[in-house]
Amino acid sequence: MPETTPAPRLIDARGSFCPGPLMEMIRAIREAQVGDLLTVRSSDKGSKIDIPKWVEKAGHRLISVESLEGYDEITIQKTH
């Protein structure tokens, strides 16, 4: 049987100004298991800079950053 990667958990934080997409992602990562993938959708232009910065500082893995119509989609993996 080939190994399958589970679909990332989607956090739709579009329109989140308070508490904000990064806070939503930190909330999700606290609740996630090691190895889980999380995808955050954000309409806040700062997220594609802020989220990778936090991921690096906290020692998790940045998988992808994609710019889509009106929002960005950032996927990360919890590593510890």
Add this chain to the structure above:
Amino acid sequence: MQRILILGGGVGGTLTANLVARKLKKQIERGEAEVTVVDLTGTHTYQPGFMYIAMGGERAEKLQRPERSLLDSNVRLVVGEVERVDEATRMVELKDGQRLLYDQLVLATGSRIVLEAIPHFVEEAHHFYTAEAALRLRKALDEFKGGKIVVGIAGMPYKCPPAPLEVTFLVEAELRERGLRDKSEIHFCSPIGRAFTIESVSEMATPILEQKGIELHTFFNVDAIDPQKKVVQSLEGEELPYDLLILVPPHKGAQFLMDSGLAPAPGGWLPTDRNTLQVGGRSNVYALGDATDLPLSKAGSTAHFEAPIVAERVAAAVRGREPKTKEANYTGKVMCFFEIGDGKGTLLQFDYDHPPKPPKPNRVWHLGKIVFNKTYWHTVPRGRV
């Protein structure tokens, strides 16, 4: 008979009940509809006032009123603790054995603090999320003679995102007034890469932090406390020593929502449609306020602006009509006052499509918050604003 059952007598539950009772006055009086609120204590508490017990001479007894006194006379109040929701039989069972049937269910069950999620929180950290804890913090501040104060956030999401920054500003102002500022360090730990989540507010707050000599630690999500070393550790691998530790505790949704399969563990937040406020695609179950998983401030203001949407949808369902589009879709509206200290404040107002543009801090918005706190009982729960 259409039975509307509302779980929770906070801002969201109380206001929804009163608005539904108003919309369905004739149906209730004819015995065709019934609105019931179930509340754990039967006492309505104005939680934003807790911070002022610690910081502003507020008294706990002033922050409570009997829930009955805030409800429309056509709303029935049941005091009791919910054990479970049985969706198959549309029934809510209370711990005392009462069983309440529903056709429309509104979940306004709020959030609860879970101090035990962080070992040593109870004995080492102060907070201001209950009246008792706020009073203990007040005593600790009274006894404080100088040292290191650390303010941080020990869980996400939490009620009232501006509160920790507001407390930091208010503590700093108090230490200055008491002549203790020179003997004290104040550290503010922000979970993100700047002082506050909203960039414009952060741009406004950061120079104030600098000017007040408050040290800002970014990307610092409190994760653990070491009581021997008297240090607080972050999720990101840093640590800070403290003499007085003030932390926002971890929050969760109501346990029975997880036990009944309505909300996923471990957070217990209800999967809620951002516009209709329906839970998990169910046509007759709604959530509002802190209980939802929406990416919005957990604040009374959120519940306040969500309640009319739920009320319109519930009333329309009972009357067998389509909900009025404009009144039945939540746009993400939230409005909060924000204390800066030294008698100044600002206002955060936003929705899903419009970020906040806070005005320059001034006395007006500080006074606005004070007036709102005092007049709350006569305005919000009764649907007058």
